[in-house]
Amino acid sequence: MTDQVVPPSEFYTDDFAADPYPAFARLRQDTPVCPVGGPRFDSYLITRFEDAKVALNDPRLSKDLYGPEQHYLRIFGPNSEGLNKNMLNSDPPEHSRLRQVVSQAFTSRRIEALRPRVAETVDNLLDKIIPQGQSDLMHDFAIPLPMMVICQLLGIPETDHERVLGWTQVIRTSGSSSRPPEEERAAVQLAQLRLHQYLTSLVQYKRAHPGDDLIGALVDACDNEGKLSERELVTTTFLLLFAGHQTTADFIGNATVALLTNPDQLDLLRTRPELLPSAVEELLRFDGPLPVASPRIATEDVEYQGVHIPRGSIVGVVINAANHDPAQFADPDRLDLSRVRGPHIGFGHGVHYCLGVSLARMEGQIGIGALLRRLPGLRLAVPADQLRRLPAASPFRGLLELPVEFTT
Ligand code: HEM
Known part of the structure; x- marks a missing residue:
């Protein structure tokens, strides 16, 4: 039994933000199930591939954060129901009901129909970049591409994109400014409040002006089929908006x-x-945007690798450690685009497996393909070790900026 909690200072450093893989390798080898103190909460980290897959599908590790035990208070804090009480933070049968409503609206026909629009969006963004010979690719490409695509799918009007992006970026980059932590927290809370108000009124607008978009389909499931409550309508829209662009943006970066x-x-x-299709899978395995799956709660005492995890503990499945497990991937720290497509867990596993996987793959393939085709001589404009990253304590792995140069 490991009962020595590793202090946050081991992990949440600038070196860790730049390259977390050596620390993940140490954990995987020496303490594959390890209690770790975190900036927001303590948790048990699971780092080996096989354990990770089992844990992601283990019904004893619950995602029901808004049940009677109110686990959300430790994870998101109070007043978070308005955005976060959604399928990702619930267990079956609630989860199945919420996911089914979206799966029905999120059909492969609807996603495939977006292909020309995704290609056009990619080309329009690159048309603006190309004459300049240089760019911050996060700001000019990686962030706006999935943002514009998910907004189009949901039916968020183009005139609102900029302010919606403003709020979601405050949430994404939280902790990266030099402002005092209380100010950062207040800024995030304000952005969440504004986003909640905006989505609530957008849903009302869509109700009065029905259209052939995803929010319209969700309003229909709420009003005419009784499958979704009013609050779930807003929290589901938020989940799709945030999950739909945040991870993809960081993935492309x-x-x-x-x-x-x-x-x-x-x-x-x-x-x-x-x-390209297998390259996208390998790139996701190699350096994915969601290093740790969203928190699970042990609903009873459980044991992994002989380590006792007491009931009520928060469990984090470290996707990026599992995806570098040498027991699963030969030479795991090497990027090998011709690697036979392996079963990585970059899109999760089990009932919460990424719902947007087809869209993410499509955007990754079209976006990365076009970058290589249309930006000859593409190179970093600063040494790789000087790239500014999201802070180590962020739940996301991504860049604040991606300065590049290329031949015009
Ligand atoms: C490269 C891009 C993406 C990556 C790496 C990614 C990764 C993931 C992962 C790992 C999970 C499971 C989290 C967990 O079990 O804790 C997840 C869930 C989810 N993802 Fe994605 N995702 C991506 C893009 C998208 C897109 C474009 C959408 C579109 C809306 C999306 C929607 C969702 C939703 C709704 C869930 C929750 C599913 C559930 O709880 O049943 N994701 N994603």
């Missing part, structure tokens, strides 16, 4: 850096663009 710092693999992909 991380993937671009991985390619630019592995020139042999970049050349390989340039000469063999048919590798």
Whole structure:
């Protein structure tokens, strides 16, 4: 039994933010189930691939944060129901009901129909960048692309994109400014409040002006089929909006850096663009945007690798550690785009497996493919170790900026 809690100072450093993989390797090897103190809460981290897959599908590790025990208070804090009481934070049968409503509206037909629009959005963004010979690719490409796509799918009017993006970026980059923590927290709370107010009124607007978009379909499921409450309508919209662009933006940023710092693999992909689908999977395995799956709660005493996890503990499944497990992937720290497509867990596993996987893959393939095709001589404009990243304590792994240059 490991009962020595590793203090946050071991993990939440700038070195860890730059490259967490050596620390993940140590955990995986020495303490594969490890109690760790965190800036927001303590948790048990699970780092080996096989354990991670089992844990993500273990009904004793609950996602029901808003049940009678109010676990959300430790994780999101009070007043978080308005945005976060959604499928990702619930267990079956609630989860199945909420997911089914969205799956029905989030059909592959609707996603496939977006393909030309995604390609057009990519081209429009690149048309603006190309004459300049340089760009902050996070700001100019990786963030706006998935944002515009998910807004289009949901039916968020173009005139509102900028302010919605403003609020979601405050949440995403929380902890990265030099402001005192209380000010940061207040800014995040305000952004969440504004987003909640905005989505609530947007839903009302869509009710009065029905359209062929995803929010319209959710309003229909609420009003005519009684499958969704009014609050669930808003929390589901928030989940789709946030999950729909945040992870994809960070994925495109991380993937671009991985390619630019592995020139042999970049050349390989340039000469063999048919590798793009498997390349996207390998890039996601190599440096995914969601290092730790969203928190689970042990509903009873459980044991993993002989480590006792007491009832009520928060459990974090470290996706990015599991995806570098040498027991699962040969030479795991090497980016190898011709790797036989392995069963990585970058999109999760089990009942909460990513609902937007087809959209994420489509955006990754079209976006990364176009970057390589249309920006000749693409290179980092600063040394890789000087890239500014989200803070180590962020739940996301991504870049604040991605300065690049290319030949015009
Ligand atoms: C590269 C991009 C993406 C990655 C790496 C990713 C990753 C993940 C992961 C790991 C989970 C499971 C989390 C857990 O079990 O704690 C998840 C869930 C989810 N993702 Fe994604 N995601 C991506 C893009 C998207 C997109 C584009 C959407 C579109 C709306 C989306 C919607 C969702 C939703 C709704 C869930 C919750 C599913 C549930 O609780 O049943 N994701 N995603």
